[in-house]
Amino acid sequence: MVTKTLYTCQFCNTDYADKEKAMECEKNHKVLGTATIMGDYKSLKSIPDGCPTKIKVKFMGSDKWIEYKR
Template identity: 40%
Template sequence: MREKKLYTCEFCHTDYAEKFACKQCEQNHKTNLAIKGMRFKPITVDASGFPISITVVTDKGLEKVYHC
């Protein structure tokens, strides 16, 4: 029997055999995000109240828009 040791990324939960690869994965994830804006549909179109898109910004000013 062989024992297997894996390292798991805290953010995306991917398993890695190498600790270095796992650290790289963790450092690549953008975690200090702030919501800059949201877009909604009127209640007559979408009564859920959830946004149809969210704009997030990093601490360095990079922006990304996520659409639902």
């Protein structure tokens, strides 16, 4: 029988045979807990569920805003 050891990224669940590659993957992911988030909202008549139509995210250490649309 052969025993295999895998290291799994805690963010994207990708498995790696190399521990350093798994750690590199984890460090590459941006953490939302340290981000600034802004929402763009529409009126009750336009969007009755109250959710934003766009969300802008700026991660710590970055000057760039990333925009997500629904």
